[in-house]
Amino acid sequence: MALQNQDRTSAIDPNSGFCSDSGTFRSLRPQAPLPPETTPLSVADYVFSHLRASPPHPSTAALIDSATGRRILYPDFLRRVETLAASLQTTLGISAGDSAFVLSPNSIHIPILFYSLLSLGVVISPSNPASSDSEISRQIQLCKPVVAFATLETAPKIPSLRYGVVLLDSPEFESMMTNRIGEFRRVKVRQSDTATILYSSGTTGRVKGVELTHRNWISVFAGVYAVHGQSKAAATSPAVALCAVPYFHVYGFGYCTRVLALGEILVTMGKGRFDLRRLLRTVEELRVSHLAVAPPVLVAIAKDISVMDGCDLSSLEVVGCGGAPLRRSVIEQLRKRLPNVQLAQARISLS
Missing domain, CATH: 3.40.50.980 (Rossmann fold)
Structure with a gap:
């Protein structure tokens, strides 16, 4: 085995990282440390452990809406993520393994929603709000969501789902992020669990949903x-x-x-x-x-x-x-x- 690894290493150009055996380029950087693969861990918990170990200054803005000037500081961002997660558990009853469809333009709320869903082990499936009805129907067939998060403008495109549609631009959603209804119940998430289903452009056929696991995203952030x-x-x-x-x-x-x-x-x-x-x-x-x-x-x-x-x-x-x-x-x-x-x-x- 050691000889095989040595042979593979010798086939990699030390200057470019090109491997003559596989015909691919490999990173020349040292391998980033990763948590043991069998450790239950969501990418959200992985990120928050780093933020707790090296926290931004409390006066640092996490999110800024350039159109309105609104700022959400890091302590408030972390509170909103956990409060929203607790609200989704209590009011909707969504749980790990469920899928959530997101149909919205960029907003200051979307990153909070992403991290809340990831902490719950809910699969995030975001889509282009300009998608046609047939494209959305195809994507919903692929990701099989139990709930959708949309805006007042995009919500009419969503078919009937088990837990309906949550409007991101509503006072109710703001309340879900700020008014704690119940305690957040920690969820056991395996790194091999699906974290996101993102969609290909469909240039080589019908649109395809591509699964990325928590381990995939943990590797990126590592x-x-x-x-x-x-x-x-x-x-x-x-x-x-x-x-x-x-x-x-x-x-x-x-x-x-x-x-x-x-x-x-x-x-x-x-x-x-x-x-x-x-x-x-x-x-x-x-x-x-x-x-x-x-x-x-x-x-x-x-x-x-x-x-x-x-x-x-x-x-x-x-x-x-x-x-x-x-x-x-x-x-x-x-x-x-x-x-x-x-x-x-x-x-x-x-x-």
Whole structure:
């Protein structure tokens, strides 16, 4: 066995990580420490154990709604996650293994909902609120939800479900996050349990639901903690991260949950038609350091010389882009326009 491992290691290029045997690239970083696979642990509990061990300052905002200026500080964020989880247990009776369908644009409430459901062992299945009735019907067939979380605008698209539809933009939902009805009952979640069902684009056939386990997401965050450990210790203030990609996409889901897992500040643009000038003004006003966008946004910045006029983007350190590759010409133009910004590209594929 030792000789076999040595042979595999020798087949990996130490400079690029390319493995000639498998034809794939492997990370050159040391393997991130993971909890024992048999330990019952949800990704929410894994994240919260890290936040308790290294808590953000109580005055640090966890969530900011750039449209309204509303801020939710970290102590309130953690309380809301647990209070909502207790409310869902008490009022709806949902339990581990149930599936929840989420049909909503980005909002300050969505990350709270995600972490509450993950802590309950409920499978999260978010969908594009612009989906057609037939697309939603297909997705509901795949994830078999017992409850849906939607807005007043998207709720009519949801068929009848066992526990109905919870409106995220209602006073009742706000009450579920702030008024504790009962005590939160800890749930035993196996790392091998499904945490999310996310959907492929359907470019190679019908839309497919792709299951990711708690172990999958724990592995993602373990890598994040390993990479960001030193930089976080050296930072004088938490990063301010603006997520301009939809939370129902694997890129947006992973980004918004990762930012909070690191104790950083997550800024949401809220609902409404995307406006590039408003995005850039938000970067300036909130001193955003990390920005997550889709390729068309960077193409627009690269092509339109005037779009950045009058905008102070000096706070930007990293711009992340995923979903599709950027052309070399776009990258070169961006480097000229944003010379002090690191451009990070991620190829994300579920299917």
